Amino acid sequence: MIAGPDAAPPVVPEAELDDLRRRLAGYRRVALPAGHGWERGTDGDVLAELVTHWHDAYDWREHEARLRNLPWVLTTDPTTPVRAIRTRGTGEGRPTVVLLHGWPDSVLRFTRVLPLLTDVDVVVPALPGFPFAAPVERGGLSAWDAGTAVAAALEELGVERYVLSAGDVGTDVAEAVAAQHPDRVAALHLTDVTQMRYLLDPPGDLTAEEAAFVERGHRWQAAEGAYGHEQSTRPHTLAVGLGDSPAGLAAWLVEKLRSWTDCAGDVGAVFSRDELLTWVTAYWTTGAIGTSFTPYVEASTQRRPGRILPPAVFTIFPHDLANPPRSWAERFFDVAGWQELEAGGHFAAWERPDEYAAGVRAALRLAEGTSPLRSGRVSSA
Numbered sequence: 001m002i003a004g005p006d007a008a009p010p011v012v013p014e015a016e017l018d019d020l021r022r023r024l025a026g027y028r029r030v031a032l033p034a035g036h037g038w039e040r041g042t043d044g045d046v047l048a049e050l051v052t053h054w055h056d057a058y059d060w061r062e063h064e065a066r067l068r069n070l071p072w073v074l075t076t077d078p079t080t081p082v083r084a085i086r087t088r089g090t091g092e093g094r095p096t097v098v099l100l101h102g103w104p105d106s107v108l109r110f111t112r113v114l115p116l117l118t119d120v121d122v123v124v125p126a127l128p129g130f131p132f133a134a135p136v137e138r139g140g141l142s143a144w145d146a147g148t149a150v151a152a153a154l155e156e157l158g159v160e161r162y163v164l165s166a167g168d169v170g171t172d173v174a175e176a177v178a179a180q181h182p183d184r185v186a187a188l189h190l191t192d193v194t195q196m197r198y199l200l201d202p203p204g205d206l207t208a209e210e211a212a213f214v215e216r217g218h219r220w221q222a223a224e225g226a227y228g229h230e231q232s233t234r235p236h237t238l239a240v241g242l243g244d245s246p247a248g249l250a251a252w253l254v255e256k257l258r259s260w261t262d263c264a265g266d267v268g269a270v271f272s273r274d275e276l277l278t279w280v281t282a283y284w285t286t287g288a289i290g291t292s293f294t295p296y297v298e299a300s301t302q303r304r305p306g307r308i309l310p311p312a313v314f315t316i317f318p319h320d321l322a323n324p325p326r327s328w329a330e331r332f333f334d335v336a337g338w339q340e341l342e343a344g345g346h347f348a349a350w351e352r353p354d355e356y357a358a359g360v361r362a363a364l365r366l367a368e369g370t371s372p373l374r375s376g377r378v379s380s381a
Helices: 014-025 045-057 060-068 143-156 169-180 209-224 226-233 236-244 245-260 275-288 291-297 327-332 353-368
Strands: 072-074 085-086 096-100 122-123 161-165 185-188 307-314 333-340
Touching: 014 045, 014 245, 014 275, 045 060, 045 245, 045 275, 060 185, 060 275, 096 169, 096 353, 122 143, 143 169, 161 169, 169 185, 169 245, 169 307, 185 333, 185 353, 209 226, 226 236, 226 291, 236 291, 245 275, 291 307, 307 327, 307 353, 327 333, 333 353
Parallel strands: 096 122, 096 161, 161 185, 185 307, 307 333
Antiparallel strands: 072 085, 085 122
16 A cells, blocks of 8 residues: 555646646637527536636646645555545544545545544545546446455455445445445445436336336436436547547536536536536546546446345435435335435535535444434435
């Protein structure tokens, strides 16, 4: 294991930042039919303003320095090394929480939660193929293989038992770890259930509530899921456009950061312009957009876990993509806790860090066996 500055993500060469600025200066705004705002995708006026700010005012070095100052570790497996943030809590016998991000984000998803978990040990892996990750031989990994890599990294770090907390692609990775090593996973904290399961032969004995969820999921896919279809079928074609044009990359990512958050249509209510650009620039400077598609394109061929054995706590945020009923989750998980909140969206750890941390602590209590968990609806106020 390597720790400290040598384990941090590398400094971006100044020549690469110069190239980014040149591309931004040469931005050619595409003519679009007027009067549609965000209805048909990223609003052209908003994108133009964001590109101007990116070129004129945004300072990657400021955000890079803060990121590199986090306590990074790097495992030494020659084929699948894992870079991760690792914070240490206070006191003896501390539990470990592993936070697993998704797409289109990175470890940045959890930076608002880390200050709320200072009493426990926390590991935040940069999933292989995503921003800040250590390079792996295959570029990107399926969720199943990423789970194998994360479990091996935790073993190298000397972490024998842990709580996994995840959403989006991170949920798939958490399921893979729990399926491969149920003895090591003390509990799960999840914000969603694997979304592909309502597309791949749903059970024939659905309740009315579950049938409504499956139908809702299909409607969501029809209206909002084109990105996933493209990323899972022709990812290399898409990656060329997004990896060569910073404006194109911003348009692709910012649309999701707006539509998947509980922001009432105003992405600025959740992200400042610099925060938006830091999430986008993370993909640009690491060149990770193409490899981050791997869990999508390999989802249909990876192993699918059966029933997940470790107990799970779910924190359901109302503006996530397509929320299932509890009975659906119980088909795949040992659901020990279920809470439905009144605010928050897909990036809950960023949007509602207090409520997210409360879900993590519910899973920690479950892992420790110190208190019973009751399901119910709780207010986020």
